[in-house]
Amino acid sequence: MQLFPCPFCGPRDETEFHYGGDAGNARPDGGDVPIDRWANYLYLRSNPKGAAREIWVHMNCGEFFVMERDTLTHEVLSSTALGEEHTA
Amino acid sequence: MTRRYSALSLFKEGLAGQTGWKQAWRSPEPKPSYDAIVIGGGGHGLATAYYLARNHNIARVAVLEKGWIGGGNTGRNTTVVRSNYYYPQSVELYGLAHRLYEGLSKDLNYNVMLSQRGMVNLCHSTAEMEVGARTVNAMQISGIDAELFSPEDVRRVAPIYNFSPYARFPVFGGIWQGRAGTARHDAVAWGYARAASRLGVDIIQNCEITDFIIGGGRCRGVQTTRGAIRGERIGMAVAGHSSVLAGKAGFRLPINSYALQACVSEPVKPILDTVVLSPGTGVYVSQSDKGEIVIGGGLDRIPSYAQRGNLPTLETVIAGVLEMFPIFGQLKLMRQWAGIVDVVPDSSPIIGESPLPNLFLNCGWGTGGFKAIPAGGTLLANLLATGKHNEISRPFDLDRFATGRLIDEAAGSGIAH
Ligand SMILES: Cc1cc2nc3c(=O)[nH]c(=O)nc-3n(C[C@H](O)[C@H](O)[C@H](O)COP(=O)(O)OP(=O)(O)OC[C@H]3O[C@@H](n4cnc5c(N)ncnc54)[C@H](O)[C@@H]3O)c2cc1C
Numbered sequence: 037m038q039l040f041p042c043p044f045c046g047p048r049d050e051t052e053f054h055y056g057g058d059a060g061n062a063r064p065d066g067g068d069v070p071i072d073r074w075a076n077y078l079y080l081r082s083n084p085k086g087a088a089r090e091i092w093v094h095m096n097c098g099e100f101f102v103m104e105r106d107t108l109t110h111e112v113l114s115s116t117a118l119g120e121e122h123t124a
Numbered sequence: 125m126t127r128r129y130s131a132l133s134l135f136k137e138g139l140a141g142q143t144g145w146k147q148a149w150r151s152p153e154p155k156p157s158y159d160a161i162v163i164g165g166g167g168h169g170l171a172t173a174y175y176l177a178r179n180h181n182i183a184r185v186a187v188l189e190k191g192w193i194g195g196g197n198t199g200r201n202t203t204v205v206r207s208n209y210y211y212p213q214s215v216e217l218y219g220l221a222h223r224l225y226e227g228l229s230k231d232l233n234y235n236v237m238l239s240q241r242g243m244v245n246l247c248h249s250t251a252e253m254e255v256g257a258r259t260v261n262a263m264q265i266s267g268i269d270a271e272l273f274s275p276e277d278v279r280r281v282a283p284i285y286n287f288s289p290y291a292r293f294p295v296f297g298g299i300w301q302g303r304a305g306t307a308r309h310d311a312v313a314w315g316y317a318r319a320a321s322r323l324g325v326d327i328i329q330n331c332e333i334t335d336f337i338i339g340g341g342r343c344r345g346v347q348t349t350r351g352a353i354r355g356e357r358i359g360m361a362v363a364g365h366s367s368v369l370a371g372k373a374g375f376r377l378p379i380n381s382y383a384l385q386a387c388v389s390e391p392v393k394p395i396l397d398t399v400v401l402s403p404g405t406g407v408y409v410s411q412s413d414k415g416e417i418v419i420g421g422g423l424d425r426i427p428s429y430a431q432r433g434n435l436p437t438l439e440t441v442i443a444g445v446l447e448m449f450p451i452f453g454q455l456k457l458m459r460q461w462a463g464i465v466d467v468v469p470d471s472s473p474i475i476g477e478s479p480l481p482n483l484f485l486n487c488g489w490g491t492g493g494f495k496a497i498p499a500g501g502t503l504l505a506n507l508l509a510t511g512k513h514n515e516i517s518r519p520f521d522l523d524r525f526a527t528g529r530l531i532d533e534a535a536g537s538g539i540a541h
């Protein structure tokens with residue numbers, strides 16, 4: 037069992053967390069968004085091998101956060117609550 | 125010098141002390157250029173090369189594999205072959221694969237040990253039975269064999285299932301496909317490799333693609349750990365590593381890579397002669413010809429390129445097995461492993477030209493592409509030979525993510541993803 041750091045609760049079992057996609061994948065705004073941009077937003081993924089920045093949610097407390105992680109070694113480098121990633 | 129496998133050649137080699145067998149495929153040095161380059165020596169890549177030579181008479185073909193052929197998901201899968209999908213496009217695709225599998229040992233002159241022992245997808249409630257009936261109807265209308273099983277039918281094919289009145293996942297019936305079964309995974313890779321090699325295809329192992337050669341906005345070849353190789357057309361079938369290569373080619377794909385685990389027990393006497401899948405536990409089980417109980421389950425839910433799998437998922441899978449088959453409680457597990465699978469939002473593959481012109485894709489098979497190898501190979505070969513889709517591959521083009529014409533086989537894929 038790997039432990040992931042919830043910014044609110046601290047280290048908890050990996051099974052309590054849910055993956056939420058690439059960090060920085062902002063929803064396009066406005067009424068005239070071209071189809072390709074919608075498709076990019078909805079479906080295209082970076083899916084990096086190695087260093088990754090991802091959105092996760094700790095399902096027990098509901099905290100959403102950005103986790104920096106290595107997808108090959110599973111090493112966790114940082115976790116930052118959403119909204120705080122610019123100040124941190 | 126024995127080239128063709130037959131009962132007679134077995135007999136002759138017996139007399140000759142097995143000294144005449146040749147290597148099953150050649151291992152030549154890479155040439156500077158080919159008519160077609162296929163990246164990835166898994167089942168799909170090898171089958172693509174074979175059908176290029178056999179169906180399209182294009183034999184100046186190289187398969188470039190970074191490790192050893194079949195060392196990816198093809199050699200790590202639980203070998204279930206079936207075609208019980210829901211949508212007409214999938215029925216065409218997996219139906220083609222299934223038919224080709226049925227003739228494959230003869231076609232390749234290599235025994236892929238296809239064993240059509242049947243498969244039952246269990247239904248654990250009245251509601252699941254209703255969905256089951258709908259699925260069976262859809263399959264029958266599409267001309268795919270399927271039968272709705274009663275609890276008695278299930279008991280007949282899988283008497284060791286947990287039929288206790290206290291079972292957590294009781295049996296209300298099931299979806300039966302009699303033509304489904306298993307095949308030997310290595311044999312599929314090796315059989316295609318041998319047949320392709322005999323038709324002139326170069327199979328080059330320990331050759332990793334590190335970059336693409338791009339000229340005039342088109343893909344012209346690849347940079348590899350064994351030098352630059354040019355190709356008239358380039359195809360890639362690299363499963364869980366599709367996004368990595370796409371990144372080098374300058375585009376992204378609707379794919380997340382996850383570890384999918386499997387495990388086998390010690391070998392035991394024959395006890396289960398069919399494939400049983402329980403949607404309740406997310407686990408499916410069969411028995412290999414060697415006697416091992418082969419166990420597969422759901423994905424690890426953490427995006428990963430670590431070809432190993434995490435413990436919690438394995439625990440869930442084992443718990444599911446014991447719920448389904450309490451009789452396996454004393455079995456010893458012998459091996460556990462994982463493969464990195466390419467998961468797409470609609471659980472259907474991606475087949476077609478990539479955003480980099482002249483580079484063609486065969487990926488997104490996720491947890492279920494072993495059964496599709498003959499079709500994936502046929503279709504990528506057709507794309508590489510003609511540059512165009514046929515009716516079977518057309519719906520699976522990457523453009524469906526922009527047009528919204530998804531083919532959502534989340535249920536048909538059997539394993540949740
Ligand atoms: C545990 C498990 C159980 C499964 N069970 C089933 C099942 O029961 N039924 C079913 O139908 N499917 C099953 N699958 C899915 C199935 O195994 C795959 O969909 C299928 O094997 C994919 O074949 P492929 O040829 O596309 O990929 P692979 O066999 O993975 O081949 C891709 C190859 O590309 C190579 N490669 C990657 N990057 C590079 C590079 N840069 N340069 C050169 N080569 C490269 C890799 O080394 C690899 O050999 C299972 C998968 C797993 C992991």
Ligand SMILES: [Zn+2]
Binds near residue numbers: 043044094096098099
């Ligand atoms: Zn928390």
